[in-house]
Every structure is written in structure tokens, then in C-alpha cells.
Amino acid sequence: MAKPKKQPRPKAITPKGFRDYFGSEVSQRTEMLRTIAGVYHRYGFDALESSAVETVEALGKFLPDVDRPNEGVFAWQEIDENDKGDWMALRYDLTAPLARVYAQHRNDLPTPYRRYAMGPVWRNEKPGPGRYRQFYQCDADTVGTASMAADAEICAMLSDTLETVGIPRGDYLVRVNNRKVLNGVLEAMGLGDDLAARDNVLRTIDKFDKVGEQGVRELLTKGRLDASGAFIDGVGLSDDQAEPVIAFLTSKAADTAGTLANLRAAVGNSKIGVDGIAELEQIGALLDAGGYGSERIEIDPSVVRGLGYYTGPVYEAELTFEIFDEKGRKRQFGSVSGGGRYDDLVKRFTGQEVPATGISIGVDRLLAALREKGRIAAQATGPVVVTVMDRDRMADYQAMVAELRNAGIRAEVYLGNPKNFGNQLKYADKRNSPIAVIEGGDEKANGIVQIKDLILGAKIAESATLEEWKERPSQFEVSRGDLVTKVREILDSQD
Missing domain, CATH: 3.30.930.10 (Bira Bifunctional Protein; Domain 2)
Structure with missing residues (x-):
């Protein structure tokens, strides 16, 4: 009997033209989108979240800078029992879906209709340095008025x-x-x-x-x-x-x-x-x-x-x-946003010209600009880490974390092997944690905790002399009841 062929293991690689985003990058993008949405909302624009998938027919000519039809999108056909079906595609921007939404729901929407939308878009293009096939856009558009006041408003809002x-x-x-x-x-x-x-x-x-x-x-x-x-x-x-x-x-x-x-x-x-x-x-x-x-x-x-x-x-x-x-x-x-007036897009669905104008902000480029200006740290601050000195007292450590979280402080208990305390501090460093909380058996007996300022400790270790270590302590002993107060005090000093 032939030996069954061993299935090759899949390669753990990101598909070409795509990338993974980790904690600080995701948090920074989320905060930026929240800030931008606040400005758009202040200008009277309403949020719209449309489908990430559209029919190819609805998307139309696809990318405005690509000449050949069907070029530039990720598309597939929905096959039915007769081997026929609609062609579907991931959206390549947030404007083409808006045209379909407005044409479909125009009788229920106010005129003019102000909307903003945020989310990923996908383009089946050749990737290159800094050029990905999936990226985030942040759009704002006004549909249904030919007034230049709409265009002026868009420019002012962008500023x-x-x-x-x-x-x-x-x-x-x-x-x-x-x-x-x-x-x-x-x-x-x-x-x-x-x-x-x-x-x-x-x-x-x-x-x-x-x-x-x-x-x-x-x-x-x-x-x-x-x-x-x-x-x-x-x-x-x-x-x-x-x-x-x-x-x-x-x-x-x-x-x-x-x-x-x-x-x-x-x-x-x-x-x-x-x-x-x-x-x-x-x-x-x-x-x-x-x-x-x-x-x-x-x-x-x-x-x-x-x-x-x-x-x-x-x-x-x-x-x-x-x-x-x-x-x-x-x-x-260079450029981080572009837009303009496009009076022909909705006409594809309705047969009637519908004036529209809007902008799109490249979120990743804007984030990169803020990092260049030093307005966003390359790495976000991690959680306070409560170390584990005795695995049998895990309930005590969980109680500490609960107190910190209830006070609005991001915190976690170390969940790895607590045998080597040095590994716990290495973990906290890798998490970019600002503080480590330590409570061994002696501290528990005396009703105290040790609170280590990891940010200050790292700075002192880089540049300070032994005398400066004594003048600027980075570890504090406080009563167990003052845990939250001292942690908050240290976090405020770090900010």
C-alpha cells in the first residue's frame, strides 16, 4: 500500500501587497478616525457604513486612473445552479459605493445629503514601497447640490x-x-x-x-x-x-x-x-x-x-x-488628501445628473506624517503589569488588576510561567509597560506593594550615574490601599 503523501505546511507569509497591523498602529489609527469623525460630525455630516462588497456592475469603470475595464479590483463570480451569477468585487474606494447608496435610497435621504465614511478599500494593483493593496480611506461628500458653498465647505473642513x-x-x-x-x-x-x-x-x-x-x-x-x-x-x-x-x-x-x-x-x-x-x-x-x-x-x-x-x-x-x-x-x-466635484457618478444609476463633491484622506499617510512631526509616538504605552510572585495567590493579583481597571487604568496580570521574575520584567519591557506592580510574600504580610516606574528606570539606566539613581528613585513602596493612587501619580508624571 502506497504511503500517503504528507501535506506540505502552508507558508506563514503575508500575501503580496498586504500587511499586518499590530497594537499601537491599530490604536493610533482608531484614535485618528475618531478625531476626524468628530470634525465631520461638527460640520453636520452623517456617518455611513456601506458594504465592502459591491456588484461589478455597480462599481462601473473601476479605478479612475486605470484604462482597461476590470483592471484594479478583486472580483469573483457568484455561481448559481446554472453556472451563472453576478460578478462581485471588493470596493476600490468609498465614492463608488456612495453613488449606489444614494441612487438606491435617494427618496429617503435629505437633499443635499452629507455623509462621511471610513474603512479599508482594496485595489488589485502592482504593490511597491509604501503602496499596498489594502489601505484605509476617510471620506466626506455632499450629494445633491451644485452650490460652490459645498466645495468651499469641504475645503474648510479639510483644513x-x-x-x-x-x-x-x-x-x-x-x-x-x-x-x-x-x-x-x-x-x-x-x-x-x-x-x-x-x-x-x-x-x-x-x-x-x-x-x-x-x-x-x-x-x-x-x-x-x-x-x-x-x-x-x-x-x-x-x-x-x-x-x-x-x-x-x-x-x-x-x-x-x-x-x-x-x-x-x-x-x-x-x-x-x-x-x-x-x-x-x-x-x-x-x-x-x-x-x-x-x-x-x-x-x-x-x-x-x-x-x-x-x-x-x-x-x-x-x-x-x-x-x-x-x-x-x-x-x-507631499499629498495626504484629494478630492473634487464629480457630477456624473450617480447619473449611471438614475439617468439624471446629480451634483456631488467630496474628499478622501489617506489615513496611513497622515499617520506617517504625524510620526514625522513627533505628534505620535512610534510605540504606544502598554498596560500596567501586575507581576506574580506566588502562583497560589493569583486571586490577590487579579483583585489588584480589577481595582486598576475599575479606576480607568489599563492593566493586566502576568500569565506566563512566574518562576523567573526577570522574565516577567522582560515581558513588561516588550509590552512597553509603564509600571510593574510587585507583591511577594513579605509585602503581603506587611500590607504593602512595590511599584516600579519602568519608563523612568529605563531612562536612568541609559544615562544616570549611581548618585543620580539615589536622587531619582524609580521604585516605590506604598501601602496596599494606596495602589491605585500611586500608580495614577506615576502615570501622570510620565505624561
């Missing part, structure tokens, strides 16, 4: 959100542009209804951040050599045709009035371009009235990312402080 989570004024800038102005530029170029040429121009404009003014000029006309020496074909426009695009991208002036004047020159007589400039003017006036000056929110035509997707104003929140990259070079932290 308030950044400051509330810990990005100080001066370290960020919310920049605003308008797709209609670009459409006016395309008209001024004489492209008319040539959709292929317009798409080529849009793709080229999207490279402005990487290649700059001269690079865009070359790509719009005859082409250019890239950094590797390879030649990239140009769109084939004449220099005169390319000029309105360059004027649009470089129209930012010292103040809003100057910028708008430059944009008027770039769009010429295009009606849609003039309409777009009027919308930017309205947004600027509304923000000024609310006290949001150009040091917080500004009109900036160089914001080009996403212009192919949005139908009106677009926004991007950029963190302006410098960090060092992996090669030790200084660079700005």
Missing part, C-alpha cells in the same frame, strides 16, 4: 481636520483648481471634440509634477528624452497649440486676483473656461468670509492630478514640511 489631528498651520496647504478651466484651455487649443487628442493632453498634463514646464512642453509637441535616455514620443501639437496649456499650468500669481487674471488669459473666450474661473472666484470669496486665508487654502492651477476624473473644482491637501527620504535627501512630505 480644520488637518489642524485638529495635529498638523499645525504653516505645515500644510489645501490647493484648489477646476476641471472646467482646463476644458476651456482645451477649447482654446482648438482640439474641439477630438477625444483622443484631449486624452493625450490630459495624460501629459498629469506629468507636470514630475517633468515640469519644459518637460510638458516637449511632451505636448515633438517628444523628449527621459532620465534613462529613452525617447518618449510627443502628442504632436504645434508650439502655438501647446501654449494655452503652459499658460494654464504656470498661471499661479502672488495673489488670487493675479492667478484668476492669468487663467482668464489662458482660456480666452471659452464659456466653460470662464464658468470655471467664476466658480474658483466664488470658492475663494466664501473661504475668505470664513477666515480661511491663502496661508491655509489657495487657488493653484498646478493641481492637475485627477483632472481627467472630476467635472469641476478639485482639491489637494499637501504637507509642506521637509523630511528625509531613504537616501538621506530632503523632500517635502
Whole structure:
């Protein structure tokens, strides 16, 4: 009889493009989401939690920056008894589900409908450094009004959100542009209804951040050599045709009035371009009235990312402080949020245009920014650890933990092998515990406990002389009845 084949053990590895999040990271994200939700709630937005799975039909074209249908999502088919069934997919953002929700429940929802949503999204894309297939987004949208007051409100709320989570004024800038102005530029170029040429121009404009003014000029006309020496074909426009695009991208002036004047020159007589400039003017006036000056929110035509997707104003929140990259070079932290007006999304379901505008915040990037600024510790503080000196007195130790927890203090009893006390302190260090509580037989008999300040002890051990040890004790003996009071006192001193 043949020997049964031994099943190979599964590899304990994270799937490519995904990662695991541990205690402090999860806690920090939860706290950030709670803080952001507080700002959104203050602005009158309601929470919405929609399904993580949508039908492929409802999701539509999928990612706005991916050309091929069915690209960019994790999808599967629900097979029935006839080998047929709907195709389903994990949501790739929080906006496409909103369009379906609004179309489905519009008769029961107020108009306009303000909603915020937070949660993971999934994208079936090639992963890379810092680029994962699952990540968290935090969105806020207003559906059902074409008023520029909705767009101004979104920008103001984004500014308030950044400051509330810990990005100080001066370290960020919310920049605003308008797709209609670009459409006016395309008209001024004489492209008319040539959709292929317009798409080529849009793709080229999207490279402005990487290649700059001269690079865009070359790509719009005859082409250019890239950094590797390879030649990239140009769109084939004449220099005169390319000029309105360059004027649009470089129209930012010292103040809003100057910028708008430059944009008027770039769009010429295009009606849609003039309409777009009027919308930017309205947004600027509304923000000024609310006290949001150009040091917080500004009109900036160089914001080009996403212009192919949005139908009106677009926004991007950029963190302006410098960090060092992996090669030790200084660079700005960059964008943490983007959004804009998308008036065509709900129309797919209803057949009628429904105006909508909103933003999405990249939660992981914002957390990384706060760590760079030192606003969030790399490792969160762990629980107070009650050590076990006598396993037969576990009830005593559990009583201590219960007292601490009832007083609102995070605490746990050591549940490993208590034989080696040193291992208990090593465990507390690994947990990043602030305090260890010790009660041996002598302490029990005398009605006292030892309380060890692990944070101070670690600092003293790193740098202090023997004399300083004596001056700054890190272990205290207190009566058993003063356990909670002393632990709280030490925790307050650590904060």
C-alpha cells in the first residue's frame, strides 16, 4: 500500500501587497478616525457604513486612473445552479459605493445629503514601497447640490481636520483648481471634440509634477528624452497649440486676483473656461468670509492630478514640511488628501445628473506624517503589569488588576510561567509597560506593594550615574490601599 503523501505546511507569509497591523498602529489609527469623525460630525455630516462588497456592475469603470475595464479590483463570480451569477468585487474606494447608496435610497435621504465614511478599500494593483493593496480611506461628500458653498465647505473642513489631528498651520496647504478651466484651455487649443487628442493632453498634463514646464512642453509637441535616455514620443501639437496649456499650468500669481487674471488669459473666450474661473472666484470669496486665508487654502492651477476624473473644482491637501527620504535627501512630505466635484457618478444609476463633491484622506499617510512631526509616538504605552510572585495567590493579583481597571487604568496580570521574575520584567519591557506592580510574600504580610516606574528606570539606566539613581528613585513602596493612587501619580508624571 502506497504511503500517503504528507501535506506540505502552508507558508506563514503575508500575501503580496498586504500587511499586518499590530497594537499601537491599530490604536493610533482608531484614535485618528475618531478625531476626524468628530470634525465631520461638527460640520453636520452623517456617518455611513456601506458594504465592502459591491456588484461589478455597480462599481462601473473601476479605478479612475486605470484604462482597461476590470483592471484594479478583486472580483469573483457568484455561481448559481446554472453556472451563472453576478460578478462581485471588493470596493476600490468609498465614492463608488456612495453613488449606489444614494441612487438606491435617494427618496429617503435629505437633499443635499452629507455623509462621511471610513474603512479599508482594496485595489488589485502592482504593490511597491509604501503602496499596498489594502489601505484605509476617510471620506466626506455632499450629494445633491451644485452650490460652490459645498466645495468651499469641504475645503474648510479639510483644513480644520488637518489642524485638529495635529498638523499645525504653516505645515500644510489645501490647493484648489477646476476641471472646467482646463476644458476651456482645451477649447482654446482648438482640439474641439477630438477625444483622443484631449486624452493625450490630459495624460501629459498629469506629468507636470514630475517633468515640469519644459518637460510638458516637449511632451505636448515633438517628444523628449527621459532620465534613462529613452525617447518618449510627443502628442504632436504645434508650439502655438501647446501654449494655452503652459499658460494654464504656470498661471499661479502672488495673489488670487493675479492667478484668476492669468487663467482668464489662458482660456480666452471659452464659456466653460470662464464658468470655471467664476466658480474658483466664488470658492475663494466664501473661504475668505470664513477666515480661511491663502496661508491655509489657495487657488493653484498646478493641481492637475485627477483632472481627467472630476467635472469641476478639485482639491489637494499637501504637507509642506521637509523630511528625509531613504537616501538621506530632503523632500517635502507631499499629498495626504484629494478630492473634487464629480457630477456624473450617480447619473449611471438614475439617468439624471446629480451634483456631488467630496474628499478622501489617506489615513496611513497622515499617520506617517504625524510620526514625522513627533505628534505620535512610534510605540504606544502598554498596560500596567501586575507581576506574580506566588502562583497560589493569583486571586490577590487579579483583585489588584480589577481595582486598576475599575479606576480607568489599563492593566493586566502576568500569565506566563512566574518562576523567573526577570522574565516577567522582560515581558513588561516588550509590552512597553509603564509600571510593574510587585507583591511577594513579605509585602503581603506587611500590607504593602512595590511599584516600579519602568519608563523612568529605563531612562536612568541609559544615562544616570549611581548618585543620580539615589536622587531619582524609580521604585516605590506604598501601602496596599494606596495602589491605585500611586500608580495614577506615576502615570501622570510620565505624561
